[in-house]
Amino acid sequence: MTYCVGLLLDSGVVMLSDTRTNAGFDNIACFRKMFVFETPGERAMALLTAGNLAVTQTVVAKLRHEIAREDPARSIMLAPSMLQVAEIVGRTLNGVYVDTDSRMQRGEVSASATMLLGGQRLGGQLRLFLIYPEGNFIEATEDTPYLQIGEHKYGKPILDRVVRPSTSLEAGRKAVLISMDSTLRSNLSVGMPLDLVTIRRDEHRVATRERIEPGDPAFAAMSDAWSRALREGFANLP
Amino acid sequence: MTYCVGLLLDSGVVMLSDTRTNAGFDNIACFRKMFVFETPGERAMALLTAGNLAVTQTVVAKLRHEIAREDPARSIMLAPSMLQVAEIVGRTLNGVYVDTDSRMQRGEVSASATMLLGGQRLGGQLRLFLIYPEGNFIEATEDTPYLQIGEHKYGKPILDRVVRPSTSLEAGRKAVLISMDSTLRSNLSVGMPLDLVTIRRDEHRVATRERIEPGDPAFAAMSDAWSRALREGFANLP
Numbered sequence: 373m374t375y376c377v378g379l380l381l382d383s384g385v386v387m388l389s390d391t392r393t394n395a396g397f398d399n400i401a402c403f404r405k406m407f408v409f410e411t412p413g414e415r416a417m418a419l420l421t422a423g424n425l426a427v428t429q430t431v432v433a434k435l436r437h438e439i440a441r442e443d444p445a446r447s448i449m450l451a452p453s454m455l456q457v458a459e460i461v462g463r464t465l466n467g468v469y470v471d472t473d474s475r476m477q478r479g480e481v482s483a484s485a486t487m488l489l490g491g492q493r494l495g496g497q498l499r500l501f502l503i504y505p506e507g508n509f510i511e512a513t514e515d516t517p518y519l520q521i522g523e524h525k526y527g528k529p530i531l532d533r534v535v536r537p538s539t540s541l542e543a544g545r546k547a548v549l550i551s552m553d554s555t556l557r558s559n560l561s562v563g564m565p566l567d568l569v570t571i572r573r574d575e576h577r578v579a580t581r582e583r584i585e586p587g588d589p590a591f592a593a594m595s596d597a598w599s600r601a602l603r604e605g606f607a608n609l610p
Numbered sequence: 611m612t613y614c615v616g617l618l619l620d621s622g623v624v625m626l627s628d629t630r631t632n633a634g635f636d637n638i639a640c641f642r643k644m645f646v647f648e649t650p651g652e653r654a655m656a657l658l659t660a661g662n663l664a665v666t667q668t669v670v671a672k673l674r675h676e677i678a679r680e681d682p683a684r685s686i687m688l689a690p691s692m693l694q695v696a697e698i699v700g701r702t703l704n705g706v707y708v709d710t711d712s713r714m715q716r717g718e719v720s721a722s723a724t725m726l727l728g729g730q731r732l733g734g735q736l737r738l739f740l741i742y743p744e745g746n747f748i749e750a751t752e753d754t755p756y757l758q759i760g761e762h763k764y765g766k767p768i769l770d771r772v773v774r775p776s777t778s779l780e781a782g783r784k785a786v787l788i789s790m791d792s793t794l795r796s797n798l799s800v801g802m803p804l805d806l807v808t809i810r811r812d813e814h815r816v817a818t819r820e821r822i823e824p825g826d827p828a829f830a831a832m833s834d835a836w837s838r839a840l841r842e843g844f845a846n847l848p
Contacts, residue, residue, distance in 0.1 A: 525763035529792040533837055534844050546847050554767040590848075597847050599771055605839025606772050609784055610831055 373561035374405060374522035376420035377551055378488045379544045380500040380512035382537050384572040384579065385490040386544040388552055389420045390522075392563030406567040407432050409439075409448060412577040415493035417448070417457065418569045422522035423485030423505070430468045431485070435461065454499040458489055458509050466507030486521040491571055498573045526558045527551030541570055541579070546594065549584075553595045566591075611799035612643060612760035614658035615769070615786050616726045618738040618750035621779045622810040622817065623728040626786040627658045628794070630801030644805040645670050647677075647686060650815040653731035655686070655695065656807045660760035661723030661743070668706045669723070673699065692737040696727055696747050704745030724759040729809055736811045764796045765789030779808055779817070784832065787822075791833045804829075 376389040389405040403425060410416045419435075421428035438446040438460075448457045465487060473483035484505045492498040500512040502519040512519050517537045520528065530551050535544065545568065555562050564586040572579045584591050614627040627643040641663060648654045657673075659666035676684040676698075686695045703725060711721035722743045730736040738750040740757040750757050755775045758766065768789050773782065783806065793800050802824040810817045822829050 525796070526767055528796050529764055529767075530840065530844070532795060533840050543844075546844065550844065550847075557770060558763070558766050593848055598843065601843025601846065602768065602771050602840075605836065605843050606768070606781075606784065606788065608839065609788075609835050610828075 373559060374422040375520070375524065375527060375552060375555045375559075375562045376405060376422055376488055376522055377518060377520045377524075377527065377531070377548050378418075378420065378490045378500050378512070379518045379535055379539070379548060380490070380498065380537070381517060381539050381541060381544050382573070383541045383544075384570055384575075385418070385498060385500055386541060386548055386568070386570050387418045387420055387488065387490050388548040388566060388568045390552065390556070390562045391565050391567065392561060393425050394561050400561075400563075402563075402565070403429075404567065406569065408569060408578060408581065409491075410578055411449060413494070414576055415449065415491065416571045416575070416577050417454075417489065417491030418571070418578075419461065420488040420521065421485060422487070424472070424481075424483045427465075427468050427472050427483050427485040428487070430472075431461070431465050431487075434464050434468070452493075453496050454489075454491060454493060454501075457491075458499075458501045458503060461487060461489055462503045462507035462509055465503060465505060469505040488519055488521055492573065492576055494576050498571070523555055523559050523562050527555040530554065541572065545570065549591065549594060550598050553591075553598065611797060612660040613758070613762065613765060613790060613793045613797075613800045614643060614660055614726055614760055615756060615758045615762075615765065615789055616658065616728045616738050616750070617773055617777070617782045617786060618728070618736065618755045618757075618775070619777050619779060619782050620775050620811070621782075622808055622813075623656070623736060623738055624779060624782040624786055624806070624808050625656045625658055625726065625728050626790055626804060626806045628790065628800045629803050629805065630799060631663050632799050638799075638801075640801075640803070641667075642805065644807065646807060646816060646819065647729075648816055649687060651732070652814055653687065653729065654809045654813070654815050655692075655727065655729030656809070656816075657699065658726040658759065659723065660725070662710070662719075662721045665703075665706050665710050665721050665723040666725070668710075669699070669703050669725075672702050672706070690731075691734050692727075692729060692731060692739075695729075696737075696739045696741060699725060699727055700741045700745035700747055703741060703743060707743040726757055726759055730811065730814055732814050736809070761793055761797050761800050765793040768792065779810065783808060787829065787832060788836050791829075791836060
């Protein structure tokens with residue numbers, strides 16, 4: 373399982389992923405699910421992946437292959453808009469998904485995968501997409517400024533309550549970490565370390581990029597403070 | 611969908627259910643999912659149901675039929691222990707499930723259903739069970755004093771943080787309502803009104819029983835206060 377979340381705020385995008393993968397309950401490993409693509413000053417994008425690891429790794433490898441080939445119609449580093457980047461990712465994802473899924477029917481294993489894509493290129497808008505295995509996608513808007521993939525339920529209530537487009541990048545960072553904290557507590561197949569990236573609007577470069585390791589003191593302090601706030605808020609209810 | 615939750619506390623059990631049922635997205639209705647069985651002073655029990663409505667209604671009808679027949683081996687009002695009550699409910703549920711499911715394969719509709727059973731009889735222990743369609747069951751313990759059926763994920767983080775066996779009945783009542791509130795906000799197929807029952811330990815009678823209607827001012831005030839507490843707690847995070 374996986375939990376990835378992205379926020380589209382007035383001030384920028386915030387994207388967070390865990391790193392745990394599992395093949396059954398007894399085979400757990402750590403794999404990066406966040407991939408950053410950046411030409412500082414021209415474009416900055418982050419791609420977060422959930423689902424079948426063979427599929428998502430192949431998609432990322434194919435995207436990189438096309439970047440190296442420098443074909444403007446296929447490279448996400450040359451595509452003239454975020455919409456076209458989403459289309460390239462969607463087409464690549466769907467191709468790998470269909471090809472893999474047809475060979476996996478026998479084992480009744482799903483080749484399904486989803487991705488979050490956030491970022492901006494020079495002259496374009498900052499955008500955040502959720503891309504489905506069929507290659508189609510939806511986009512975050514003012515009404516719903518966040519998108520999630522993977523184990524989304526435990527971490528959704530806090531996002532619904534505190535995330536607005538006007539939320540600052542720093543508050544957005546806290547919100548996704550609290551949302552992840554609720555998920556980590558409830559689902560063993562979501563696990564540390566975490567990867568977090570922020571991209572400020574109209575900067576076209578990654579603003580912050582961090583890996584939060586197990587036992588990270590700041591994350592532990594935030595998690596404890598949040599538990600305390602919940603318990604105190606609960607105790608003070610009418 | 612459905613959300614039902616039960617707490618096994620030192621002071622008693624608290625059980626809460628919603629009332630929404632749906633056959634597809636376009637056919638939503640309101641059905642009671644909480645059934646109280648009581649001989650005041652001798653035994654008090656509540657049964658909460660989730661899953662296929664035809665199955666759960668048939669199970670409750672069969673349980674009532676056996677109560678009327680007064681067969682000690684089959685009536686949950688005559689069974690000498692809560693364990694035996696759970697066994698009768700489990701056997702009945704499994705019988706209806708297997709019978710229905712075999713006829714529903716063609717339509718690819720699930721006949722699955724689960725139930726929460728909480729209560730106590732004179733001379734026995736207060737117990738809380740989660741009964742599966744296969745008729746087997748698990749029981750709440752000191753380590754995990756709550757059980758959930760249906761849409762359990764949205765409402766789990768708050769239970770993990772505030773419910774302990776030592777939690778008072780009144781605080782337990784607040785905890786299940788807050789847990790339900792998070793679920794109501796996130797899943798349209800869980801809906802008001804709510805049914806809530808409490809049974810104090812060693813009283814062998816229902817302590818409180820209430821239906822909370824849409825727009826209930828106390829529930830709305832609690833929900834607003836909780837949202838405010840979350841936002842304030844979030845704003846004050848380090």
